[in-house]
Amino acid sequence: DTAVSQTPKYLVTQMGNDKSIKCEQNLGHDTMYWYKQDSKKFLKIMFSYNNKELIINETVPNRFSPKSPDKAHLNLHINSLELGDSAVYFCASSHIARETQYFGPGTRLLVL
Amino acid sequence: TQLLEQSPQFLSIQEGENLTVYCNSSSVFSSLQWYRQEPGEGPVLLVTVVTGGEVKKLKRLTFQFGDARKDSSLHITAAQPGDTGLYLCAGARTGNQFYFGTGTSLTVIP
Numbered sequence: 001d002t003a004v005s006q007t008p009k010y011l012v013t014q015m016g017n018d019k020s021i022k023c024e025q026n027l028g029h030d031t032m033y034w035y036k037q038d039s040k041k042f043l044k045i046m047f048s049y050n051n052k053e054l055i056i057n058e059t060v061p062n063r064f065s066p067k068s069p070d071k072a073h074l075n076l077h078i079n080s081l082e083l084g085d086s087a088v089y090f091c092a093s094s095h096i097a098r099e100t101q102y103f104g105p106g107t108r109l110l111v112l
Numbered sequence: 113t114q115l116l117e118q119s120p121q122f123l124s125i126q127e128g129e130n131l132t133v134y135c136n137s138s139s140v141f142s143s144l145q146w147y148r149q150e151p152g153e154g155p156v157l158l159v160t161v162v163t164g165g166e167v168k169k170l171k172r173l174t175f176q177f178g179d180a181r182k183d184s185s186l187h188i189t190a191a192q193p194g195d196t197g198l199y200l201c202a203g204a205r206t207g208n209q210f211y212f213g214t215g216t217s218l219t220v221i222p
Contacts, residue, residue, distance in 0.1 A: 004154075033210075041198055042114070043155070043212040056209060090154050100145065101202075101210065103154030 003027050006091050006104040013081055014112055021076045021107045023091030031055075032074035033092040033101065034066060043090070049074050050096060081111045115139055116203055116213035124219040125191055133186045133216045135201035141211075142204050144177055144184045149198040191220045 004025045013019055025032065033056075034046040048056035052068045063079040074091060091104040116137045125131055135144070143162045147155035159168050161177035161184060168175045172195075174187040184201055201213040 035212075041149075041215045041217065043200060043215070045210060045212075048209075092154075100157055100160060103147075103156070106152075106154050 003102050004091055004093055004104040006089075006107050008107060009105060010108050010110075012110045012112065015081055015083060017081050018077070018079045019081060019109075020078070021089055021091075021109075023074050023076070023104060025072055025091075025093040025102070025104075027093055027095075027102060029093040029095050029102075030071055031094045031096050032068065032071075033094075034074065034076050035090040035092060035103075037088040037090060037106070039087070047074075047076075081109075083111050085109060086111045114214050115211040116201055118199075118201060118213040118216045120216060121214065122217050122219075124221065127193060127220055127222050128190050131188050131191060131218070133188075133199055133218070134183070135185070135213050136183045137203060138182065139203070139205075140181050142181075142206060144181070145202045145204065146175055146184070146186055147200045147202060149200060151197075155198075155200055188218075191218075193220045193222050196220050 007022045031050045033048045035043050036046055037043045045058055046060045047066045049068045065077045068074045088106045088108050090106050092101040094101045119134045143160055145160045146158045148158055149155040159175045164179045164181045166177045172189045176185050196219050199216045203211050
């Protein structure tokens with residue numbers, strides 16, 4: 001019954017590693033997002049996809065690459081992880097006409 | 113500088129007190145939303161306001177959208193410990209662009 005799910009919930013890794021975070025929504029929405037929430041709790045949009053196409057790409061290092069295999073999935077791959085990448089990453093989805101976003105539970109990434 | 117500034121950033125009050133959180137911007141938004149985020153969870157939508165001057169009530173919470181659709185306020189009457197959390201406003205623009213506010217961390221002490 002989970003509307004927006006993310007895996008894993010916790011991710012601890014070493015600097016320089018490559019990791020992926022998966023996101024799935026079963027709400028039938030056509031727009032999905034990735035957000036980064038820093039230690040000060042500020043939520044900043046990273047990417048937005050509509051019908052598998054990238055529509056928003058904020059100033060994010062190109063080590064971050066989103067991939068949308070279909071409308072229900074938006075995965076985030078991160079190359080060469082850095083200490084500053086430590087944060088909570090949230091996936092969200094919305095129906096483009098309704099502007100209401102539904103968030104996943106977050107992935108807590110810690111880079112050592 | 114963030115597009116949406118919230119004040120106060122932190123708020124700690126006693127149970128039963130009233131409070132107001134502000135969300136201000138110099139930009140116009142097509143709609144504005146308020147979310148509450150509890151520790152270890154994702155933000156959950158509380159309300160969406162669309163029309164300038166609109167007021168919506170959700171039990172003890174009252175939300176208002178500014179006449180010019182640039183700002184909003186959230187008023188909580190008789191706060192309860194269950195109201196504790198991070199309150200986030202988010203402004204929507206065309207094309208599904210959302211801008212989140214800087215957040216207000218509320219603690220209600222029993």
